[in-house]
Every structure is written in C-alpha cells, then in structure tokens.
Amino acid sequence: EAQVTQNPRYLITVTGKKLTVTCSQNMNHEYMSWYRQDPGLGLRQIYYSMNVEVTDKGDVPEGYKVSRKEKRNFPLILESPSPNQTSLYFCASSLLASNQPQHFGDGTRLSIL
Amino acid sequence: GQNIDQPTEMTATEGAIVQINCTYQTSGFNGLFWYQQHAGEAPTFLSYNVLDGLEEKGRFSSFLSRSKGYSYLLLKELQMKDSASYLCALHSGGYNKLIFGAGTRLAVHP
Numbered sequence: 001e002a003q004v005t006q007n008p009r010y011l012i013t014v015t016g017k018k019l020t021v022t023c024s025q026n027m028n029h030e031y032m033s034w035y036r037q038d039p040g041l042g043l044r045q046i047y048y049s050m051n052v053e054v055t056d057k058g059d060v061p062e063g064y065k066v067s068r069k070e071k072r073n074f075p076l077i078l079e080s081p082s083p084n085q086t087s088l089y090f091c092a093s094s095l096l097a098s099n100q101p102q103h104f105g106d107g108t109r110l111s112i113l
Numbered sequence: 114g115q116n117i118d119q120p121t122e123m124t125a126t127e128g129a130i131v132q133i134n135c136t137y138q139t140s141g142f143n144g145l146f147w148y149q150q151h152a153g154e155a156p157t158f159l160s161y162n163v164l165d166g167l168e169e170k171g172r173f174s175s176f177l178s179r180s181k182g183y184s185y186l187l188l189k190e191l192q193m194k195d196s197a198s199y200l201c202a203l204h205s206g207g208y209n210k211l212i213f214g215a216g217t218r219l220a221v222h223p
Contacts, residue, residue, distance in 0.1 A: 031209045040121075042200065042215040043156070050208060058210070090155060094209055098143045101158035102211065 002027045006091050006105035013081060014113050021076045021108050023091030029103075030096045032074040033058070034066065036087040037107075043090065049074055050096065081112045115139045117214035119201050124220045125191055133186045133217045135201030144204040146211065147175050147186045151197045159186070159199075188219075196221045 004025045013019055025032065033048040035058075045058030049068040063085055065077040074093075078085060088109050092102040116138045125131040135145070144163040148156035160168055162177035162184060174187040186199055198216040205212060 033209070035213075040215055043202075043211075043213040045210065048208075048210065096209060098204055098209065099161055099163060100209070101146060101161065102209070104155035104157070106155050107153070 004091055004093055004103050004105035006108050010109050012111040015082055016080050019078050023074045024072050025093040029093035032093045034076045035090045038087050083112045086112045115205055115212045117201055117203055119214040119217045122218045127191055127221055127223050129191050130189050133199050135184045137182050137203050139205045141205045145184050146202040148200040149197050191221050193221050
C-alpha cells in the first residue's frame with residue numbers, strides 16, 4: 001500500500017531533550033516536506049527536500065533540522081525542543097511535477113513541557 | 114508574498130449543497146489544490162485546478178478564476194461524513210511548495 005509513515009504518533013517530552021520524528025515513504029517520491037499545524041494558522045512548511053542530499057528551509061525552520069540521506073526517509077530533528085514547538089506535525093511527499101498532489105502521513109502530536 | 118483567505122466555519126444540512134470559497138493573492142500562480150482533513154487525521158487530496166473553469170469529481174467540484182484570484186469547492190448531496198476541514202492550497206513558485214489557507218471547518222447536520 002502506498003503510504004507515508006511517521007513515528008511516533010504521539011510524544012510528550014520536556015524542554016531541551018533532543019528528539020527525532022521519522023518519516024518514510026514507499027512511493028519513490030523525490031519531494032518530501034515537513035509541516036506543522038496550529039489552530040487558526042493552517043499548515044506551515046518547516047523544511048523540504050527535492051532529492052537526496054538536497055534540503056532547504058520552508059517558512060518556519062527555526063529550531064528544526066532535517067536530513068535526506070536516502071530517498072525514502074526524511075527525519076525531523078528537534079535538537080533542543082521548547083514549548084512553542086508543541087504542535088501537530090505532518091510529513092508529506094510527492095512527485096516533483098507541479099500538478100502532483102502531496103501525500104500526507106498520519107501526523108505526530110508533540111507536546112513539549 | 115502570498116495570502117489565502119477562507120471562511121473559518123460553515124454549517125450545512127445533510128443532502129444539501131455547500132460552496133466553500135477561497136480567495137488568494139500571489140505574485141506567481143502554478144495551480145490550486147483542495148484537501149479534506151478530518152479532525153486529527155491527515156489531509157487528503159480532493160482536487161487540482163490550474164486552468165479557469167470547473168473540475169468535477171463525483172459529488173465534489175472545484176472552480177477556479179485566475180483573473181479574480183478566486184476558487185471554490187462545491188459539495189453536493191452532503192453526507193454526515195463530509196463534516197471536516199477543507200484546505201485551500203496555492204502552488205506558487207518554482208518547486209512543489211504549497212501555501213495553505215487556515216481551512217474551513219464544515220459541520221453537516223441531519
């Protein structure tokens with residue numbers, strides 16, 4: 001089944017404790033992206049990648065890192081999480097053509113205390 | 114820059130028709146997507162418009178007017194399961210970047 005898989009689905013942690021949210025897709029998509037979703041603000045892009053070893057900042061990259069060592073994986077790293085990073089996070093992937101829809105993972109709900 | 118506006122909430126009756134509007138301003142336009150998102154779940158793709166006019170897909174249709182910076186999603190024969198948020202997303206720029214509106218939360222009542 002074609003899918004984008006994120007882990008964990010839920011995480012409660014404390015300020016400053018490094019964490020990684022994994023994202024994997026099995027559709028051979030070149031493009032992958034991370035979003036955060038906050039009430040009233042919609043989905044905002046954190047980082048994106050157009051291919052292996054090619055990543056770039058989205059609209060809200062501060063406090064986050066990503067890597068793209070393999071085509072299928074695009075982990076999101078919070079080196080020193082803070083409470084303002086409490087949010088619902090989605091990973092998405094798509095083919096590179098502009099008319100291709102993005103496929104979203106089921107989301108990761110992070111709470112930083 | 115880009116800006117997208119959608120109504121925050123709408124209500125409708127089961128079996129009726131509802132139109133969800135989306136207006137946008139952008140310096141470059143490559144297409145407009147509509148996604149459906151049930152509470153706590155992933156957004157799922159509904160439709161894509163790049164040319165002016167109406168695209169129909171079963172009970173859902175989407176319309177685009179590029180000159181007016183306007184799109185709408187039309188849902189016919191509403192069902193209770195259509196209660197969800199509907200996200201308008203603008204594709205603008207040289208890569209796959211999407212700018213999302215805040216979404217319209219639709220509640221369908223019996």
